[in-house]
Structures are given as C-alpha cells and as structure tokens.
Amino acid sequence: MGFSKPLPASGRGLERGQFIHSKLFKHPLTSDPAYVVILLDMSGSMRKKDASRVKKIDGAIRAIKEFIKLVREKNLPVHISLVPFGESQIAKDNYEVNQEIIAKNFLPANSPDLDKRVADLASSPTNAGTNLYNPLKEAVKYLGDNSEELTRQANSSNDLRKDEPQIPPKLAVMLLSDGYHNSKRKTEDQQFTNLEKVFKKYPTVRVYTLGYGESLKQLRNRATNCNIPNSWLEKKQAVDLIQSCKLPSGDIFNYIVDQPRLKQIAELTGGISKFPQDANEAVKSLETFFKALREYELQYIQPNAVPAEEYQVQVSVNSSNRELNINAKPVNIRMPNISFYKLPLFPDRLFILKLTLGILGCGILWFKRWSQQLKTEADRWI
Numbered sequence: 001m002g003f004s005k006p007l008p009a010s011g012r013g014l015e016r017g018q019f020i021h022s023k024l025f026k027h028p029l030t031s032d033p034a035y036v037v038i039l040l041d042m043s044g045s046m047r048k049k050d051a052s053r054v055k056k057i058d059g060a061i062r063a064i065k066e067f068i069k070l071v072r073e074k075n076l077p078v079h080i081s082l083v084p085f086g087e088s089q090i091a092k093d094n095y096e097v098n099q100e101i102i103a104k105n106f107l108p109a110n111s112p113d114l115d116k117r118v119a120d121l122a123s124s125p126t127n128a129g130t131n132l133y134n135p136l137k138e139a140v141k142y143l144g145d146n147s148e149e150l151t152r153q154a155n156s157s158n159d160l161r162k163d164e165p166q167i168p169p170k171l172a173v174m175l176l177s178d179g180y181h182n183s184k185r186k187t188e189d190q191q192f193t194n195l196e197k198v199f200k201k202y203p204t205v206r207v208y209t210l211g212y213g214e215s216l217k218q219l220r221n222r223a224t225n226c227n228i229p230n231s232w233l234e235k236k237q238a239v240d241l242i243q244s245c246k247l248p249s250g251d252i253f254n255y256i257v258d259q260p261r262l263k264q265i266a267e268l269t270g271g272i273s274k275f276p277q278d279a280n281e282a283v284k285s286l287e288t289f290f291k292a293l294r295e296y297e298l299q300y301i302q303p304n305a306v307p308a309e310e311y312q313v314q315v316s317v318n319s320s321n322r323e324l325n326i327n328a329k330p331v332n333i334r335m336p337n338i339s340f341y342k343l344p345l346f347p348d349r350l351f352i353l354k355l356t357l358g359i360l361g362c363g364i365l366w367f368k369r370w371s372q373q374l375k376t377e378a379d380r381w382i
Contacts, residue, residue, distance in 0.1 A: 036078060050277060210286070
C-alpha cells in the first residue's frame with residue numbers, strides 16, 4: 001500500500017510515495033477468528049435423492065465435512081456449532097434449537113468431537129417438519145448477544161497492548177435446507193417480519209443460505225398443469241402458488257425450495273445464497289461460504305494528514321511463496337476539510353464542562369432576578 005505527498009499548489013501530478021512494509025502494521029496479516037453456526041435441516045424431505053441420486057442428507061453431510069476439512073487445512077481460528085433443526089410431535093424426530101443448545105455445541109474446528117458430531121447427525125432420523133425462522137432467529141441472537149464475550153475469547157491468545165482494540169471475530173450462520181418454512185404458514189409474513197427485526201438488531205451477523213434441490217422453475221416444468229409465469233416464481237408467493245401443482249409421482253411438498261426467501265435472507269444480512277442441485281454442487285457452495293469467511297479489511301491512518309489535501313493510495317499484494325505481485329490502480333483521496341479530535345479529559349473537557357455550567361448558572365441567576373423584578377413591578381401596580 002503506497003501513499004504520496006499532498007498535491008503541490010501548482011496542481012501538478014501527484015508524486016508517488018514509498019510503499020508501506022508489513023513491519024508498520026501492529027499485527028501480522030492473519031485470518032480473523034470466526035464463530036460459525038451451521039443449521040442442518042432434518043426434515044423428511046432430506047431423505048429424498050438429489051439430481052445425482054444421492055440422498056440430500058448425505059450430500060449435506062458431505063459438504064459439511066469438506067467445509068471442516070478446508071478450515072483445518074488452512075489452520076484457521078474457527079469455532080463451529082453444528083445444530084440440527086426440525087419440528088415433530090415425536091421426541092426422537094424433534095430437533096429443538098435454542099441459545100443453550102447452540103452454545104453447548106460450539107467446538108474448535110480441529111476438535112475430534114466435531115467429527116463425532118457430524119457422524120452422529122449422519123445417522124440421525126430425518127422425519128421432522130421445517131421451521132426455518134425460529135432456528136435462524138436463535139442463532140443470530142446468540143451470536144449477537146454474545147459478541148463481546150466471543151471477542152474476548154478470540155483475543156485471549158493475542159499479545160495485545162491495553163490501548164489496542166480487540167479484533168472482533170466474524171459471526172456467521174450457515175443455513176442448509178431443502179425446503180421452505182411451513183410452521184404456521186398462514187402467518188409466514190409476520191414471522192418473517194419478526195426475523196427481519198432480529199437481523200437489523202444484529203448487523204454484524206451474516207447469514208449464508210443453501211437451498212438444496214430443484215429450482216422452482218424446474219419443479220414447475222416437471223409438474224402437470226402448472227402454468228406459473230417465470231416472473232412469479234421469483235416472488236415470495238411462489239411457494240404457496242406452486243403447492244397447487246401436481247407431480248406425476250411423489251408429493252410436490254417434498255421438493256419445494258423457497259429460493260426467494262432464502263435469497264432475501266442472505267441479502268438482508270450481507271451473506272451469500274447458493275442453490276445446489278446435487279452433492280458436488282453442495283460441496284462447492286460451502287467452499288464459497290468458506291472463502292467469504294476469509295475476507296478481511298486493512299485500515300491505515302495517513303500520518304500528519306492535512307485537511308483538504310489530496311493523497312495517492314495504491315494497494316499492492318506481494319507474496320514470494322505464492323508468486324504474487326499485484327498492484328492495484330492508484331486512487332486519489334482528498335482529506336475532509338473538517339477534522340474532529342477527541343479532547344482529553346484533563347484539562348480540555350473539564351474546562352468546557354466548567355464553562356458550560358458557569359454560563360448555565362449565570363443564565364439561571366439572570367432569569368431569577370428578571371422574574372423577581374417583573375413581580376415587584378406587578379405588585380406596585382396592583
């Protein structure tokens with residue numbers, strides 16, 4: 001990253017500055033820590049086979065295994081909570097999701113217990129109904145409510161000075177489902193509105209959605225007497241509309257993936273949505289989610305910056321090990337005309353406080369004397 005001197009008064013071209021070496025940064029450029037909740041759909045439709053004739057639950061488990069493998073290969077500081085979800089009146093088929101369960105299942109990505117957790121879910125029954133919104137709400141609330149504690153845990157091994165800010169971990173929820181929200185379907189709009197409020201309350205939590213199965217367009221084409229326009233299939237009402245269609249064999253309810261809502265959920269939270277149709281695509285989708293977790297931001301403060309002056313910024317990526325030597329196009333940045341500085345408590349802010357209280361006190365005394373004078377004059381005329 002390079003910076004130039006300010007533009008001279010004559011307005012000639014910017015002079016190129018020296019590149020900033022890594023030693024000027026306080027910390028080496030390592031991946032940020034992350035806490036990831038993976039929500040796995042355990043509904044009955046997950047027993048159905050995908051386009052490659054693989055059971056969707058098996059394809060989802062394979063994708064999760066590959067995701068964990070990628071994290072381990074890169075030795076990333078990631079903690080994962082793998083949580084199944086699904087509603088059923090039968091206890092063994094019901095998968096409740098609450099913050100206590102999410103916290104209990106958080107494990108470092110390199111923990112052998114995580115492998116056991118994946119293996120247990122692979123052999124667990126998939127007979128539940130689909131409730132997407134409550135598990136999502138609980139996961140986002142857990143990460144958002146505990147962000148300070150998770151930040152403390154993530155920085156506990158870092159050698160930070162007391163005056164250095166802690167590095168906040170990335171907070172993410174990955175939703176793997178092959179269906180749509182069918183819990184109290186008549187109030188779906190209100191339930192989604194409540195979910196949106198949770199997203200807005202915790203903007204640092206991103207949700208990545210994976211809708212596993214046929215697209216609504218493919219499902220419509222496979223159904224009989226199903227004349228729904230393409231434009232309607234992109235709207236939130238598409239799920240309810242397509243339920244009236246019939247398949248030559250099988251129940252259409254087992255194949256509906258709510259692409260509009262899953263896409264909307266990801267967009268609202270700054271996440272990514274993917275809609276794989278087979279196990280290989282599911283693996284690639286989680287690879288994309290993995291890459292998104294590795295995004296990071298560099299911040300640099302220009303020393304002795306002068307308001308209203310222009311500086312040239314250039315970002316360079318150099319790595320001999322990876323044979324990288326990339327130079328971005330220089331960009332001119334003008335410093336704002338008005339600068340704000342945090343005043344020290346002593347003596348500046350204390351002086352301002354005393355001055356404010358003094359002016360306020362004088363105003364009160366003047367008002368009191370003025371009101372007494374008015375009262376005296378009024379009594380004189382009565």
